[in-house]
Amino acid sequence: MTITHIFIRPPAGGPLQALTQADVVAGSGIEGDRYFGRQDEPGQNLTLVEAEVIEAFAQAHQRPLDMAITGRNLVTRGVQLNALVGQEFTIGGLRCRGVELCEPCLGLGDALQGPDLTPAQVVRWWAHRGGLRADVLVGGALAVGAPVLAVHG
Numbered sequence: 001m002t003i004t005h006i007f008i009r010p011p012a013g014g015p016l017q018a019l020t021q022a023d024v025v026a027g028s029g030i031e032g033d034r035y036f037g038r039q040d041e042p043g044q045n046l047t048l049v050e051a052e053v054i055e056a057f058a059q060a061h062q063r064p065l066d067m068a069i070t071g072r073n074l075v076t077r078g079v080q081l082n083a084l085v086g087q088e089f090t091i092g093g094l095r096c097r098g099v100e101l102c103e104p105c106l107g108l109g110d111a112l113q114g115p116d117l118t119p120a121q122v123v124r125w126w127a128h129r130g131g132l133r134a135d136v137l138v139g140g141a142l143a144v145g146a147p148v149l150a151v152h153g
Contacts, residue, residue: 001076001077001078001079001147001148001149002076002077002078002079002145002146002147002148003074003075003076003091003092003142003143003144003145003146003148004051004067004075004076004077004144005018005051005067005068005074005075005144006018006019006020006021006022006030006073006074006142006143006144007019007068007071007072007073007074007075008022008030008032008033008034008073009033009034009035009071010032010034011034012034015068016068016071017032018068020143020144021141021142021143021144022141022142022143023139023140023141023142024045024046024094024136024139024140024141024142025136025139026136026137026138026139027039027045027135027136028045028136028139029044029045029046029073029136030046030073030142033073042099042100042133042135043099043100043133043134043135044133044135045096045134045135045136046073046074046096046133046134046135046136047071047072047073047074047102047131047132047133047134048072048073048074048075048076048079048081048102048131048132048134049070049072049074049075049076049081049102049130049131049132050075050076050077050079050080050081050129050131051067051075051076051077052077053126053129053131054066054067054069054070054075057069057112057125057126060125061114061116061117061125063112063114069111069112070108070126070130070131071108071111072102072131074091076148079148081098081131081132082101082128082132083150084098084132084134084150085098085099085100085101085132086098086099087150087151088137088150088151089134089148089149089150089151090147090148090149090151091142091146091147091148092140092141092142092143092146092147093138093140093141093142094136094138094139094140094142094146095136095137095138095151096134096135096136096137097134097135097137098132098133098134099132099133099134099135100132100133101128101130101131101132101133102130102131102132102133103126103127103128103130104122104123104126104127104130105123106119106123108122108123108126108130109121109122109123
């Protein structure tokens, strides 16, 4: 149950940048990410997705394996993210709260469509598998390999 990848999207747009470590600020997200500090609504600090779901999509649709395809900030392995909605959890020294599922949008459908896959089919495939939106309650340093653990009690 770990973080396998960390990504940010630069403020000016452009492709995701992979990081091995990052500074995460409570209530704001990952420093350097274009959504850093956005607080229009809960769940905008971090987005997470399961590596296993990305692998299943790549295999099911004969796509190259690319952990950045969803545009989420963090890729996890061995974590059932849907179970963390409404729950507190830790990522290394960070403390977070799962706010809601990160459901797919038509932008993801457009990005992942192919000759045999329409944008609507992409969105349907990713429904309830697109990851988690979370708020950062306690910030700190984050590195690839950090454990992800539910907080009980």
